[in-house]
Amino acid sequence: MKLGMLTACLPQLTLEEIAAWAAGAGYEALEVACWPDTGGRDFEAAHLPVANFGPADVERTHKCFADHDLTLSALAYYENNLHPDPVRRAEIRTHLTRTIDAAAALGVxxxxxxxxxxxxxxxRENLAEAEPIFRELVDYAGERGVKIIIENCVMEGWHPDGYPGNLAYSPELWEWMFSLGLYLNWDPSHLVWIGIDPVTTIAPYAERIVHAQAKDIQLDPAAVNRYGFFGKAVDRPNPWDVGWWRYRVPGRGQVDWDAVVDALYEHGFTGTLSVEHEDPVWGGDVTRVEQGLSIAHRTLRPLIVA
Known part of the structure; x- marks a missing residue:
């Protein structure tokens, strides 16, 4: 098992800058964010130019990781592959296939x-519609030696009423997507707030958990008594503000990381545990984000065999 981090939390920095910092902070791997380059917008990270990824980009990327003794664990483009707007859906599919092509070129x-x-x-209609889409994507990736991994994030902010916007949030749905040839980028934080014990989900699906994300979560029991499970309904200008929980860096929330890492080891996980930093306390600027990543490293590093 390697301890890595997802680069999406540092959209202001280049991949080379992130690699230098991560290596110095003791991380071993990077999960590289590959959203489209929108010309300076800092919400989505574009750390590899996958839309036009040529031999020079491959050579430059390999050199960056070799110089800093890091592993490139995965490429990340987390978008809505079932978007209701057909034009937007086609844009997402095109960029996803280019990301797959870049992964193949890099050997990721x-x-x-x-x-x-x-x-x-x-x-039910979504699942029926998704099946041919993802079977084709799995075949496309498989022909290039790449596996598609799905994060079990609920993505409640994508739904107008805050209901699940990513149909991969529960073991029931994992079994459906595994039948299509997909794998899991397992994240315990999302399971906690929907009432699932993360540790119990590792053993039954260990063969499909090939990559994992380390994100913590902090619950507010008093707030859930006001808003209920689905969160704020009357005053919710930010669709992602459920009102009774928030993401935290590992060590600042309620995930039992000793139990998580122990279960991953017990059931044969040899992939990367990749810190996904979405903690509002340790956010806002590069320095605070790096401090949050350092907290995560101090929490997780002692649990992972050197």
Whole structure:
């Protein structure tokens, strides 16, 4: 097992800058964010130019990782592959296939994304629509030696009423997507707030958990008594502000990391545990984000065999 980090939390920095910092901070791997370059917008990280990824980009990327003795664990493009707007859905698919092509060129085994959801349709119709889409994507990736990994994030902010916007949030849905040839980028934080014990989900699905993300979560029991499980309904200007929980860096929330890492080892996980930093306390600027990543490293590093 390696301890890594997802680069998406540092969209202001180049991949070379992140690699230098991560290596100095003791990280061993990077999960590299590959959203499209939108010309300076700092919300989505574009750390590899996958849309036009040529031999020079391959050579430069390999040199960057070799210089800093890091592993490139996965490429990340987490978007809604079932977006209800057909034009937007086609854009997402095109960029995802380019990300797969870049992973193949680099020899990276995994590309991470979301199943997503057309929020105008019920779950049953979404699953039926998704099956041919993802079978084709799995075949496309497999022909290039790449596996598609799906993060089990609920993506409640994608749904107009805060319901699940990514149909990969529960073991029931994992079994459906595994039948299509997909794998899991397992994240315990999302399981906690929907009432699932993360540790119990490792053993049954160990063969499909090939990459994992380390994100913590902090619950507010008093707030859930006011808003209920689905969160704020009347005053919710930010669709991601559920009101009764927030993400934290590992060590600042309620995930039992001793139990998580122990279970991953027990059931044969040899991939990368990649810190995904979305902690509002340790956010806002590069310095605070790096401090949060350092907290995560101090929490997790003692648990991982050198």
């Amino acid at each position: 085994p995994y590309v991470g994304t979301f199943v997503g959801r057309d929020w105008t349709k019920p779950v």
